[in-house]
Amino acid sequence: MVSTFIQHELKLFWRSKNSGKNLAIRIIMGIMILYLMACFLLLGFILDKILEKAFPTDNLIKAFSGILLYYFLFDLLSRFQLQELPTLKVQPYLHLPIKKNTIIRYLSFASLQSFFNLTPYILFCPFIFKVILHQNGGAIAWAFIFAITGFTVFNNYLSLYIKRRSNLNGWVSVGFAIFLVLLIMCDYVWHIISFKTLSFLYFGHLLTQPVWVFLPLVMGFAIYYVNFLYLKQNLYLEELGSQKKSAYKSSTEIPFLSAFGKVGDLMANEIKLILRNKRSKSALTMCTIMLFYGLIFYTNKIYGDGWKVFCGMFMTGIFIISYGQFLYGWQAAHFDGILVSKVNFRDFLKGKYLLFTGISTVAFVLTTPYAFFGWHVVFVHFMMYLWNIGISITIVLFFANRNYKRIDLSKGASFNWEGVGATQMLLGFPLIITPFIIYWPFAWLGHADIGLLIIGGCGVLFILMRPYWIKKLEADFYTKKYKIAEGFRNK
Amino acid sequence: MIEIKDLKKVYAGVAVVNVPHLEIRKGESVGLIGNNGAGKTTIFRMMLDLIRPESGEVLSKGENVAHSENWKNYTAAYLDEGFLIDYLTPEEYFYFVGGLHNQTRAHVDDFLSGYTEFFNGEILKKGKYIRDLSKGNQCKVGVVACLLQSPEMLMLDEPFANIDPSTQIRLKGLLKDLTKNQGMTTLVSSHDLSHVTEVCDRILLMEKGKIIKDITTNASTLKELEEYFTVGMTAE
Numbered sequence: 006m007v008s009t010f011i012q013h014e015l016k017l018f019w020r021s022k023n024s025g026k027n028l029a030i031r032i033i034m035g036i037m038i039l040y041l042m043a044c045f046l047l048l049g050f051i052l053d054k055i056l057e058k059a060f061p062t063d064n065l066i067k068a069f070s071g072i073l074l075y076y077f078l079f080d081l082l083s084r085f086q087l088q089e090l091p092t093l094k095v096q097p098y099l100h101l102p103i104k105k106n107t108i109i110r111y112l113s114f115a116s117l118q119s120f121f122n123l124t125p126y127i128l129f130c131p132f133i134f135k136v137i138l139h140q141n142g143g144a145i146a147w148a149f150i151f152a153i154t155g156f157t158v159f160n161n162y163l164s165l166y167i168k169r170r171s172n173l174n175g176w177v178s179v180g181f182a183i184f185l186v187l188l189i190m191c192d193y194v195w196h197i198i199s200f201k202t203l204s205f206l207y208f209g210h211l212l213t214q215p216v217w218v219f220l221p222l223v224m225g226f227a228i229y230y231v232n233f234l235y236l237k238q239n240l241y242l243e244e245l246g247s248q249k250k251s252a253y254k255s256s257t258e259i260p261f262l263s264a265f266g267k268v269g270d271l272m273a274n275e276i277k278l279i280l281r282n283k284r285s286k287s288a289l290t291m292c293t294i295m296l297f298y299g300l301i302f303y304t305n306k307i308y309g310d311g312w313k314v315f316c317g318m319f320m321t322g323i324f325i326i327s328y329g330q331f332l333y334g335w336q337a338a339h340f341d342g343i344l345v346s347k348v349n350f351r352d353f354l355k356g357k358y359l360l361f362t363g364i365s366t367v368a369f370v371l372t373t374p375y376a377f378f379g380w381h382v383v384f385v386h387f388m389m390y391l392w393n394i395g396i397s398i399t400i401v402l403f404f405a406n407r408n409y410k411r412i413d414l415s416k417g418a419s420f421n422w423e424g425v426g427a428t429q430m431l432l433g434f435p436l437i438i439t440p441f442i443i444y445w446p447f448a449w450l451g452h453a454d455i456g457l458l459i460i461g462g463c464g465v466l467f468i469l470m471r472p473y474w475i476k477k478l479e480a481d482f483y484t485k486k487y488k489i490a491e492g493f494r495n496k
Numbered sequence: 497m498i499e500i501k502d503l504k505k506v507y508a509g510v511a512v513v514n515v516p517h518l519e520i521r522k523g524e525s526v527g528l529i530g531n532n533g534a535g536k537t538t539i540f541r542m543m544l545d546l547i548r549p550e551s552g553e554v555l556s557k558g559e560n561v562a563h564s565e566n567w568k569n570y571t572a573a574y575l576d577e578g579f580l581i582d583y584l585t586p587e588e589y590f591y592f593v594g595g596l597h598n599q600t601r602a603h604v605d606d607f608l609s610g611y612t613e614f615f616n617g618e619i620l621k622k623g624k625y626i627r628d629l630s631k632g633n634q635c636k637v638g639v640v641a642c643l644l645q646s647p648e649m650l651m652l653d654e655p656f657a658n659i660d661p662s663t664q665i666r667l668k669g670l671l672k673d674l675t676k677n678q679g680m681t682t683l684v685s686s687h688d689l690s691h692v693t694e695v696c697d698r699i700l701l702m703e704k705g706k707i708i709k710d711i712t713t714n715a716s717t718l719k720e721l722e723e724y725f726t727v728g729m730t731a732e
Contacts, residue, residue: 253623256585270595274581281583281625342579345544347568347596347645414583487548494578 006103010111045124049131065136066212067205074204076125077156082185084121084164085178099240109236113229116165117158125157126150141212148215152208155221162228166235271348271356272363278335279328282414285335288328292364295323296371303378310453313382314444314460317389318437320372322397324364326436329401330429332357337411337493344490350482354402354475361398365390388457391464392440399467399474404432406481409492497522497649497681498543502552505538505705513538513549514705520683522648525675527696527713528685529721534702536685537575540653543683544573556649572647574638574655582627586619586637589626593641604644611640614666631658639667643674650674651683656691664691671695689725693718 048055053065060068098108130150138146171178191197211217259276262269279285299316302308319326328335336343343353369390375382408429440460447456467474482489500518504511513535520526528536541547543554545561553560556567573579581589594604608620618633619640626637635658642650656664672695674680686692692699693713701709701724709724711717 254585254625254628255623256587267595270592274584274592277588278583339578339581341541341544341546341575342581344546345568345571345573345579346593487546490546 006107007111007114010115014115042123042127045127046131049128050135052128052132053136066140067209069132069136070205070208070212071201072204073129073153073156073208074200076128077160078185078189078200080121080125080157081160081164084119084160085167085182085185088119088121088161088164088168090116090165090168095240105237105240109233109240112236113162113233117161119161122157122161125153129153144215145212148211148218149208151218152211152221155218155223155225158225159221159228162225162232166228166232169232169235169239265359267349267352268355268359271353272359275335275356275360278414284412284414285328288324291327292324292368295320296368299372299375299378299382303375303382310385311441311444311448313385314389314440314457317372317382317386318393318440321365321369321386321390322393324368325361325393325397325401326433329361329398329405330432331410331412332401332405332408333489334408334410334412334493335414338414340490340493344486350479351475354478357402357405358398358471358475361401362394365394384454385457388461388464389440391461391468393464395464395467396439397436399478400435401432402474402478403481406478406485406489409489411493411495497524497557498683499555499558500543500552501555503539503542503554504550504552505535505542505547506550512705513542515539515552515707518700518707518710520681522681523675523679524698525671525682525696526684527692527699528683528702529687529689529692529699530685530702531725533704535705536702537653538705539702540573540575540651540683540685543651544571544575567649570648571651572642572645572649573651573653574635574642575651575653577631577634577638579638580626580634580641582634583625585623585625586629587621589637590641590644593644597645599644607644608640614640614663614670616662632660632663635659636663643670647680649681649683653685654687655684656686656688668695689718689721693721 052069056063056065056068056072060071063071095108095112133146133149137149167177167181171181192200207217207220257277259273262273265272279289298320302312302316333340369386372386373383375386443460443463444453444456447453447459498518498520500515502517503513503515505513512533528539530536538547542549543556543561545554545567548562553562555561556571559566561567581592584592590604590608591601594601594607599607612620615636619629619636626634629637635655639652639655642652655667659667668691671682671684675682675697682696684692684695697713699709699711699713699717699721700707701711701721711720
């Protein structure tokens with residue numbers, strides 16, 4: 006039975022429409038994943054050097070033992086944010102004569118295929134083989150590997166268990182997040198406990214008494230069993246799924262938008278789309294997080310003025326990039342309805358311009374407190390803001406006419422490749438690189454501000470030319486609309 | 497009202513729709529029937545300019561639907577849930593559709609109050625998004641959104657498939673009333689032969705992309721159709 010499940014799983018992977026029929030996309034994705042893994046591997050190989058630099062007074066193995074628990078704590082935190090529940094896949098098996106235990110075991114094993122379960126090995130095995138194997142011998146090295154396995158499995162099932170619990174009661178996840186944050190604060194801020202000492206306490210003992218390896222293994226198995234029992238009691242689709250119990254959904258209006266007439270109505274619909282669906286909501290969340298981007302670069306003097314352009318671009322324009330790259334795929338589910346209805350496509354485009362301009366404006370206003378780092382920062386931001394609402398929006402809409410991929414709004418955004426195609430890959434280049442092509446020659450000649458004024462000027466020019474661009478985009482859309490609509494109908 | 501000329505659509509070398517000529521006159525109520533894969537939905541989609549035909553054209557009031565958008569002013573259609581904006585509440589959706597035809601909210605509310613019975617208390621003020629409604633209730637939202645536009649031409653693809661018996665009866669009554677008393681042209685497809693023969697004056701029977709029968713409904717139509725489908729079964 007398990008082998009049948011595995012076969013189905015493989016078929017699901019290869020036949021899934023979103024894993025990309027296109028070979029080029031598969032290759033690019035493969036390279037990106039390999040690159041990410043290579044980065045981790047490199048980090049793993051130079052871990053001993055890093056530890057030497059970071060803790061010059063400590064013994065290398067002591068330093069290593071000290072950081073492991075931190076890793077698993079952050080691992081748990083990020084799993085909690087990013088790991089998806091592998092649940093809905095069981096639906097077609099539930100009514101067949103297959104034992105519940107088999108299905109649950111399958112579910113549990115399916116959840117192990119996650120990038121999170123690979124990283125600890127990539128990160129720590131090089132160190133274990135380079136240093137521990139050398140100094141403490143094979144048995145201890147294996148003890149470390151098994152201990153890491155135990156903690157990884159523990160984290161894996163703990164995060165899934167808590168996520169499942171929080172499906173039934175949303176407060177569980179809030180409580181757990183607060184608990185983790187408090188735990189970290191206890192160490193960093195209040196110095197009540199030290200994970201370094203705690204981590205060393207355990208892994209230090211492991212060095213001398215390898216029997217301790219059973220502690221994480223037992224913990225891992227225990228939480229697996231808890232998870233197993235929980236699933237067995239709650240193997241009902243509505244409890245497994247990611248949709249929460251629905252509260253009363255009220256109709257809302259955004260009054261000031263009605264001033265814009267039909268365009269305003271379209272924009273109001275799109276705002277509702279963003280706020281009421283999981284994936285689009287995460288694009289908006291990312292936009293909010295990005296607003297703090299400047300703190301990384303402006304607080305440190307080693308980042309020059311070029312970074313201001315970069316930050317300005319991202320902070321005022323991230324929404325245009327992250328949401329805009331999938332246009333009109335967000336509306337794929339009801340695209341037929343839009344085409345048949347009386348919606349004028351010109352109004353539709355105007356709605357998009359209005360939406361992006363609105364959100365970028367809000368983002369720009371929110372970044373004005375960066376004036377703390379000098380008014381010049383605000384000047385750069387303003388120029389990039391003009392660039393974004395002038396040029397970036399137009400570029401994004403141009404590529405939207407070339408995007409035939411549907412987006413399932415109910416899925417989360419992290420590690421979600423759905424809707425990603427060549428369009429999205431190509432889109433990034435003109436969007437991010439062009440302002441620098443204008444900026445750098447002037448910066449190099451020592452007239453950076455002139456470069457910025459030109460960037461802003463281009464933005465204004467494009468804003469003034471909007472009616473022209475809308476006409477062009479509309480004409481362009483009509484040549485591609487059947488292809489777009491057909492692509493969106495393909496689930 | 498609608499005229500189809502040499503309309504052809506080919507998928508993977510097979511003609512899924514191949515209609516040399518068809519005319520639907522104003523005020524007619526037409527039923528479209530045929531087994532799965534006969535090309536019913538495809539012909540609907542071409543009439544609504546959602547897919548590009550290989551050849552031929554669809555004229556609505558003499559204008560090619562692919563070239564002019566005037567037909568959108570007097571045509572309303574509900575083919576599937578893809579026509580609904582599923583993250584809106586039904587009320588929001590009705591206001592949106594009404595707004596497209598320059599109707600005020602008060603007008604929409606007034607219109608909806610006439611459908612309380614049809615909705616059976618399951619649509620309005622339930623605090624649900626359209627995506628959380630059952631398929632049958634989504635269908636109700638789609639049909640009423642069509643009627644809200646007071647169209648001259650109404651197209652429904654299998655409206656009876658997911659709705660409960662009471663609603664089926666109400667919908668049939670509604671459709672009959674619309675054609676008889678308001679002169680609306682209707683085109684309805686269905687797998688249920690008794691529904692279409694009851695509602696429609698004219699029946700088009702499709703098989704493998706072709707319209708092979710075009711009959712005016714009379715007392716023996718249902719029997720005739722049932723015979724056709726039974727024979728079709730034994731022949732295969």
